[in-house]
Amino acid sequence: MSEIVLQAKGLKKSFKSPTGLLTVLRSIDLEVYAGESVSIRGSSGSGKTTLLQLLGGLDVPDSGEVKLKLSSRTMLSPHRCLGQGVGFVFQNYQLMPELNAWENVALAAQIAGQGESEKEAQALLALVGLSHRIHHMPTQLSGGECQRVAIARALINQPAVILADEPTGNLDEVTGKDVMNLLLEVVAQRNTALVLVTHSKEFAERTQRRFFLSSGVLTPA
Amino acid sequence: MAWFFHLALRQLFPPGKRFPAFAIVSILGVGLGVASLLVVQTVMNGFGEEHRLRIRESFGECVVVANRPISNVDELISSLNLEEEVLSISPYAEGPALTRRGSFSGVAFVRGIVPTDEEIPARGYVVAGDFNELDDGRVVLGIGLARDLRVKVGDKIDLWSPVMVDQAEKGKAPLPAELEVCAIVRTGFSEVDNRAAMISLRRFRELWSLGNKVHGVILRLDDPSQAPAIAARLNQGKPDLRFVPWQEIKKNFLEAIRFEKTMLFFLMFIITLVASFSIGSTLFSAVIRRSREVGVLVALGAKPWQLVGLFGLQGLWIGALGTSLGFVLTWTILSFRDSILGTINNLFGDGDMVASVYQFARVPLHYEPMDFLIAAVFTLLVTTLAGLVPALWAAGRKPSEAMRDV
Ligand SMILES: Nc1ncnc2c1ncn2[C@@H]1O[C@H](COP(=O)(O)OP(=O)(O)OP(=O)(O)O)[C@@H](O)[C@H]1O
Ligand SMILES: [Mg+2]
Numbered sequence: 001m002s003e004i005v006l007q008a009k010g011l012k013k014s015f016k017s018p019t020g021l022l023t024v025l026r027s028i029d030l031e032v033y034a035g036e037s038v039s040i041r042g043s044s045g046s047g048k049t050t051l052l053q054l055l056g057g058l059d060v061p062d063s064g065e066v067k068l069k070l071s072s073r074t075m076l077s078p079h080r081c082l083g084q085g086v087g088f089v090f091q092n093y094q095l096m097p098e099l100n101a102w103e104n105v106a107l108a109a110q111i112a113g114q115g116e117s118e119k120e121a122q123a124l125l126a127l128v129g130l131s132h133r134i135h136h137m138p139t140q141l142s143g144g145e146c147q148r149v150a151i152a153r154a155l156i157n158q159p160a161v162i163l164a165d166e167p168t169g170n171l172d173e174v175t176g177k178d179v180m181n182l183l184l185e186v187v188a189q190r191n192t193a194l195v196l197v198t199h200s201k202e203f204a205e206r207t208q209r210r211f212f213l214s215s216g217v218l219t220p221a
Numbered sequence: 222m223a224w225f226f227h228l229a230l231r232q233l234f235p236p237g238k239r240f241p242a243f244a245i246v247s248i249l250g251v252g253l254g255v256a257s258l259l260v261v262q263t264v265m266n267g268f269g270e271e272h273r274l275r276i277r278e279s280f281g282e283c284v285v286v287a288n289r290p291i292s293n294v295d296e297l298i299s300s301l302n303l304e305e306e307v308l309s310i311s312p313y314a315e316g317p318a319l320t321r322r323g324s325f326s327g328v329a330f331v332r333g334i335v336p337t338d339e340e341i342p343a344r345g346y347v348v349a350g351d352f353n354e355l356d357d358g359r360v361v362l363g364i365g366l367a368r369d370l371r372v373k374v375g376d377k378i379d380l381w382s383p384v385m386v387d388q389a390e391k392g393k394a395p396l397p398a399e400l401e402v403c404a405i406v407r408t409g410f411s412e413v414d415n416r417a418a419m420i421s422l423r424r425f426r427e428l429w430s431l432g433n434k435v436h437g438v439i440l441r442l443d444d445p446s447q448a449p450a451i452a453a454r455l456n457q458g459k460p461d462l463r464f465v466p467w468q469e470i471k472k473n474f475l476e477a478i479r480f481e482k483t484m485l486f487f488l489m490f491i492i493t494l495v496a497s498f499s500i501g502s503t504l505f506s507a508v509i510r511r512s513r514e515v516g517v518l519v520a521l522g523a524k525p526w527q528l529v530g531l532f533g534l535q536g537l538w539i540g541a542l543g544t545s546l547g548f549v550l551t552w553t554i555l556s557f558r559d560s561i562l563g564t565i566n567n568l569f570g571d572g573d574m575v576a577s578v579y580q581f582a583r584v585p586l587h588y589e590p591m592d593f594l595i596a597a598v599f600t601l602l603v604t605t606l607a608g609l610v611p612a613l614w615a616a617g618r619k620p621s622e623a624m625r626d627v
Binding site for chain 1: 225227228231232236237416513514516517518519520521522523527619620621624
């Protein structure tokens with residue numbers, strides 16, 4: 001068995017809501033191994049986005065802990081090392097509107113303190129099939145193209161794991177399929193682990209391990 | 222170059238947009254605020270400077286007076302001549318007299334002067350005639366006194382000195398001095414304009430039986446702004462003399478000018494503050510509009526100080542560009558002040574106030590570098606803060622929440 005790159009133990013998360021405390025995640029345990037792909041399905045409002053945010057360190061759990069493999073030895077809580085070790089792909093792309101495709105990809109590397117990122121950004125855009133669009137602004141790109149840029153951006157800092165939250169949710173069926181194919185292809189090719197949140201059974205089938213989130217717990221599906 | 226430099230520039234001036242409305246409106250706002258502050262300050266400084274110059278030229282830069290007439294005036298002059306700060310010295314004598322022409326009469330404060338001395342007060346304010354024609358048989362009058370006597374240049378007036386009253390008491394029958402008006406002056410200071418009568422020192426000594434004494438000397442200094450200090454220094458070791466700098470002569474008037482300037486600065490400061498706040502709120506809403514982007518930047522690993530840098534820089538640039546624009550606007554407005562004022566006068570039919578009330582040829586200006594510096598520093602501070610405060614707020618939010626914003 002290969003090594004663990006992301007590990008969640010006993011995650012619990014609740015939110016204050018108008019109707020009192022809303023417990024979204026009760027007890028989540030998850031181990032993601034290097035290079036594998038994992039899918040999470042669940043009904044709307046079941047807490048999939050919340051879980052991904054905890055896994056990526058965008059929020060902290062009420063109890064339990066998340067550990068992320070950064071280098072060969074250290075495991076760190078991901079909210080202490082945002083931008084390193086984890087790459088995000090969001091449903092609505094979340095590109096910087098004032099930067100072109102190339103700059104959007106390079107920005108992630110610059111923020112992470114990686115110098116000389118321009119070449120790498122160009123190579124990644126070629127990898128996602130956008131070498132002819134690198135100077136386009138997000139408004140000049142189609143949804144599918146935007147998501148490809150976002151995938152390139154998620155890859156540039158060589159994360160151990162990519163967290164993708166319904167990456168095809170805003171795309172039509174054909175484009176969605178293309179983007180999903182690309183995503184699965186590049187993570188396999190670069191031996192990057194993938195945690196995919198999706199509504200689509202079809203896409204979930206293509207991952208190596210599948211989970212279902214309901215009532216705040218993960219069950220294998 | 223740090224990434225947020227580049228991003229700040231892009232957010233302020235988005236590429237492909239020919240009219241970056243947000244940036245332009247903010248910069249214009251700052252520029253107008255700065256310009257209105259500086260235009261008022263510069264004109265106020267101009268009036269102040271002009272008034273100060275007029276005081277010096279109407280009363281002298283430093284007047285040396287004594288309790289009783291000075292008899293050893295040559296000695297005093299040669300000792301003052303040794304002083305570096307003293308450029309020239311002019312002796313004078315003064316006293317009240319009665320002036321008459323026909324059935325009109327007026328009280329004059331007569332000054333005997335050396336007609337050729339350049340630093341004679343009011344010499345530069347001749348409105349009729351020629352000061353240079355002053356000799357033993359002529360007189361220069363203040364415009365108010367000339368009006369009281371209904372005289373113009375070339376007319377003759379009679380002058381009765383107190384000495385003549387003495388003579389009359391002793392039973393002699395004195396004759397008044399007959400003097401021809403050779404020039405009329407107008408300084409704008411009523412105590413000069415309504416009373417002044419200047420005759421030659423030689424004639425004064427004769428009419429007042431003063432021998433070769435004088436009542437004081439008037440000094441011209443190399444640095445008039447330092448007159449109080451110079452006067453104090455020169456006064457040392459001369460207890461029977463009093464050195465009065467021009468600032469002391471018209472103390473209340475100068476204080477009023479200074480107070481006026483302070484008040485106006487205060488008012489303009491409030492206006493600028495209001496302008497700054499509107500820029501602050503514009504920047505604030507800009508940051509809030511971007512809170513989802515801030516969330517993404519945090520997710521990508523941006524540190525709070527970098528976010529503060531990102532928005533603080535935008536505030537700083539708006540401030541810097543706005544201040545520069547304000548400087549240019551100030552200079553432009555002030556360069557065209559005559560046509561602007563002309564238009565206003567035409568519109569409201571007020572006539573030329575500057576000429577009639579202040580007797581200045583045109584609106585006076587005085588560029589004070591300190592005012593510009595203060596305006597620039599203050600504006601940069603406010604606009605940078607206006608960017609920083611919302612940035613701090615944005616940086617403090619959880620990225621998970623920021624990214625849920627729509
Ligand atoms: N900041 C918050 N405050 C209060 N409630 C929240 C907050 N964030 C999420 N929730 C609630 O938590 C629940 C789970 O939200 P989450 O976005 O994780 O669902 P999801 O599974 O991603 O749904 P979808 O498939 O529609 O995206 C929802 O019921 C939501 O109302
Ligand atoms: Mg969701």
